[in-house]
Amino acid sequence: MIALGYSIGPWFGKACEATKRRRYLLVAGISCLLGFAVLRTLNVYGDASWMTGANTLQTAMSWFNVTKYPPSLLFLLLTLGIGLLLMCAFEHAASRNWLKPLATLGAAPMFFYVLHLYVLKFMYLVAVAIWGVNQGQLFGLSSLLWLWVISALLAVGLYPAVRWFAALKQRRRDITWLKYL
Incomplete structure (x- = not known):
């Protein structure tokens, strides 16, 4: 691929x-x-x-x-x-202006991917600390709609960090390893 x-x-x-x-x-x-x-x-x-x-x-x-x-x-x-x-x-x-956020996310896709995994892990650890280990009752999603809502909130929440990193990649083209993130 x-x-x-x-x-x-x-x-x-x-x-x-x-x-x-x-x-x-x-x-x-x-x-x-x-x-x-x-x-x-x-x-x-x-x-x-x-x-x-x-x-x-x-x-x-x-x-x-x-x-x-x-x-x-x-x-x-x-x-x-x-x-x-x-x-x-x-x-x-x-x-069209509505595509600019997608272009920003696309400018640093690996950064977004890795960052979202750490954020999800952190959210899980907080939930376990508050409610204990999942027994199928508390953390289960009642519908697929909630999965989409959480995904959208996560993308919006991580957008500023991804925008910052995409700008860093543009500014610092001399750091070659940044292009892989």
């Missing part, structure tokens, strides 16, 4: 025109999604075959049930296809 990202790096350089880059992103995204759809529909590849469920929703859930760890080809085709199409759409809407 790293090699793939590195290989498309020139698409984002100054030598590549924005219209050409959007076309590359669009074609690559659609190709990934078509590859996913063909492989998944044929049901001949992957560690978990999809099955027809009792209703359309269950069938769709089975069809989209792909392995994330380790990343399967189906998972990669689906997520990369969506990601490439989103990048194409964001490229077209690059002048």
